Amino acid sequence: GAGVSQSPRYKVAKRGQDVALRCDPISGHVSLFWYQQALGQGPEFLTYFQNEAQLDKSGLPSDRFFAERPEGSVSTLKIQRTQQEDSAVYLCASSRLQGKIGEQYFGPGTRLTVT
């Protein structure tokens, strides 16, 4: 079956532009996570959805970052007024376990470069 897909795979934005990154989770997975991975580091948590509810957004680095999952499936991570420090790979992961910790299935990521 299809895994987690993300688009675009690569995005170059000029400083100050807004960007939108899309995630299509595995069908039926109720949990969806966004992570940010800087060069040479491990992924860092940004936000978590259970179905359409955003249950945790404690990892979002500023109010320029916004995520949504309006129908409990596809999710979009939006970054407003991009800055150079936003350059990173943005990973989306989904999980089928609702009430317990479960293995997360990651997409290939979107590499964002802010110039």
Place this chain on the structure above:
Amino acid sequence: DQQVKQNSPSLSVQEGRISILNCDYTNSMFDYFLWYKKYPAEGPTFLISISSIKDKNEDGRFTVFLNKSAKHLSLHIVPSQPGDSAVYFCATSGSARQLTFGSGTQLTVLP
């Protein structure tokens, strides 16, 4: 303050020998531990996990060991194969559902 540390950024091992990757954590509330493998231009792929009630979990060539008193986790791969060459991340979780990752170890298995 890093809660999960992988102190070796890289490791080289001869094909057929054992690879041992290490990970230390600081938060005693973590109760579930995982290893992920990552190839270039791909997302991390789940490899193996262990809960805090166990000290060992084995899956084929991969074994994860957990030492709760030392807050230490290790992954053993035996025998190592060239296709195992990748970046390995350890990850932990507690009451929150998100994973906390280490910075990764690049494993190179030499033929």
